[in-house]
Amino acid sequence: MVESNVYFTASLASLIHDIKVGKIVGSYSISQAMLNHFLSTLNESQWSTADELMTIVRETGRICENALPTEAILGNIVRRMLKIIREEYDELNMPQEQIKQTDDSQAASLQKLVTQNSEKSVEKSDYKALYTDLRENLITHLTEIENELHLSHDNLAQQASQHVHSAELILTLGYSKSVEKFLKSVPKERKFEVVIAECAPACRGHLLATSLASSKIDSTIIPDSAIYGYMNRVNKVILGTHSVLANGGLRAASGAFTVALAAKHFSVPVIVLVPMFKMSPVFLFNYEQEAFNLVGSTQSVLPYNTPVSQQVKAYSPAFDYVPPKLITLFISSAGGFTPDYVYRLLAEMYHPDDYNLTK
């Protein structure tokens, strides 16, 4: 089915393959690769109007979503791409005086919010007009986004001093690049301790612990079973996440739910570090974990060569759903916000028509 698709190019195939076999890991590198792919699409593919380009991008997104259903980031990049195409087209399509108007109305965000939809529905464009500048503008815009992506971790890390005070005991889970950078950029004179739940079976927490310890931050590794026991002395929980869902919930590493729930039990604030590209306008349903989870190999849970492994089932889920009510605060590159505000940010980042790519 996929093979017959004209949009399924060789470069896209290799990108998907690389992500699937783990050549490209981490949300940052995945999004980087995806942006690069679009950049080359812009330059190389045959398209003349914005509409044609949008079809290409949308199809690419659809293929990616089918091939890699758990990598929400790919979809996010696709949506972002569609959004900038729309923006650039509208800018070129709009008469000069109207541009000024929109600029003014952007300042009054609330007013725009109220009026936006009605306006749009009236003058919905078909994106079929030909503009020679479009390609050029898009490439510029895309490089800007790439820059933003590049700086997202640093922007996050810059806020560390606003959130970590001295003599604090911070608990985190597994390994997250954002968390690593964030904690490392806390001013050195603030002495704080980090407790890291190792996140079995991959135990990537070890990586974070050694990395933090090498920059002279006191780090303690605990097995995942000690999270609750430790929680009542913890000041703050700082988590990374795989993606943020439209309702403000998280799809995070397995064990995150336990951490968040224990934190709630002891009224410890849970802070989630989320670079903007991790926000996805997807709703997932809490109690059907199988629907959005990725069940990994159980070799590391119950080795295949143990005699009992033939008689029993074993699971090694990769993700946990964390409901929004367990999260205190998100910190993004732009600043902090609560789970209730996620929908608003999503509306700013993506066009509502693009929320569902498979439609």
Added chain:
Amino acid sequence: MEEIEISKKAAKRRRQRAKRKDKIRDSKPIFGEMESQQEKSKEQILAERKAKKAAKKQGNKKEETPIVPPLAAAVSAHSLLPTKTENQSTSVNVDKEIKDVQSEKPKEAEKKSREEVLAERETKKLAKQAGKKKNVEVAKDDENKQQSKPKEVEKTNSDTDLAQKMEKLHITNKENEKENKPQTPDDKNPEKGKPMTKAERRALQEAQRAAKAKLMAEKNKPTTSSTGSSTEKKIMIDKKETKTKETSHKTASIISQKSSSLHKVRLFKHLYTEKCNFNIKVNSSFHPAILKLGAQYANNAVVGCNSRCYAFLRAMQILIKDFTTPSEKVFYRALESEIQKSVEFLHKCRPLAVSVSNALKYIKLIISQENSSDSDDEKKGRIIDKIETYAHEQIETAARSISLKVREKISDDDVILTFGYSSLIKRTLVESWKSGEKKFSIIVVDSRPDFEGREMLDSLAKEGICCTYVFINATSFVMPKVTKVLLGAHALLANGYVMSRVGTAQISMIASFYNVPVLVCCETHKFSERVQTDSFVYNEIGDPNALVVNKNSMKPYEHLKDWESIPHLTPLNLRYDITPPELVTAVVTEIALLPCTSVQVILRVKPSE
């Protein structure tokens, strides 16, 4: 000034010691067999100490009061002893150089006259004791010096014997040093151990001082001694070089021990205990059954609240069976002190489980009731019987009763989640399955580092029960399907909190989030009068290295391989956590299904306490 004071103290000490010796001699016939043996050994050590002192005196011959400096050194060495942290660094040196202490021997050869005097003194004292044997035997005896039997034999007066003894002494001490000396000050043994190390330390310090003196060309030290020490030093160096292989691995282990003092989590500093890797030879004053049990506790060969309790009761039975009342002692008092001593040793091996301390309380109670005029054998028989009954009632019968109670609560198509391994839960589930009334499936949750759940999984799967196995961080993944959570407990605290293997609280928390009932199975012999509201005040810290090893592949984790070399990195392996009563639906005991808060009632009602 200080020196004078110290010397005064030293003199006083000597006087006291002399007195004590007299006393010992007087009391010997009165005291029981055991005591006399210990005292004798003390005396023997004193003799050795004397000999050593004399050996050192030679170095300071020219001084007016030649005894003072070594004693002062002893005092200073003694004052060093309690401050452990400081000592740790020095002990490394001490350990390294213990072998070299043997180089003290040459001194002895030079100074027979003094020694002879001392030896004569010793002879007088020892004359009263049983016959002396020849060197060959002495040497043999010295090897098991700490064993009580052949004590008198060693009290010979020839210089060669003394020298030999010294040598042997150092060797045994070396072991001692390594073993971390698990005795307590109120034991009789440590007194035996301490003077030796003191003497040894003193010897070392002397040697070092002498070496320094030579280097600095100090005036008050006579040249003869300094030249003597220089040769000593050479010997030391030689020995060091030849023994580098041995020492290198030894020092490595010491260094790792030392650096592990760095790797302590601030919140848990009060819980770190010195690891007790004892050598059985060293503490043979304990009953072999106790030593075995201690080893099993320390090596985690016997784990689980029930099996620990059971093993303890068995060991106690053997101990009581082999116990003979020392003459002039009341049976129950002597037995009690013997048990107390053994229990202290066991506590060093691993802090006692609540079930064990409850069993101990019971044993003490029944022993204290045995003050009738019956013969010891009758009393012992009765006590052993009572212990047997306790084991049967509190562990066996209670388990059966709980198993029946839980079976009532299991319904068809239940999905039961359990965590780790609990003998009680295993028994309950297997029995319910075998009864064939209900069909249910089980989810076994497990966690690193011990993977106790594997054992559970094995025994349940063997019965043909449909099992699922997940790690603890996937609990939320399976919890929606679960209809009941069944957990074991280490203890139930008086405030209704459940103390259990680490992770239990987490499971109960997730279960209560999903509104799944949580049943904790706990026999009443695990009920404790202690109260506690967090997992910090009282807990046990397991071996941090267990976290480093991937038990599936038996390889260390890549990033943690050399955690000991990273000062800011600490793996923490907690053993227990505390589950608050609001997360537990009910506790199943052999008496009834209760809410956690009823623990206090049970504790009051319980007859044994």
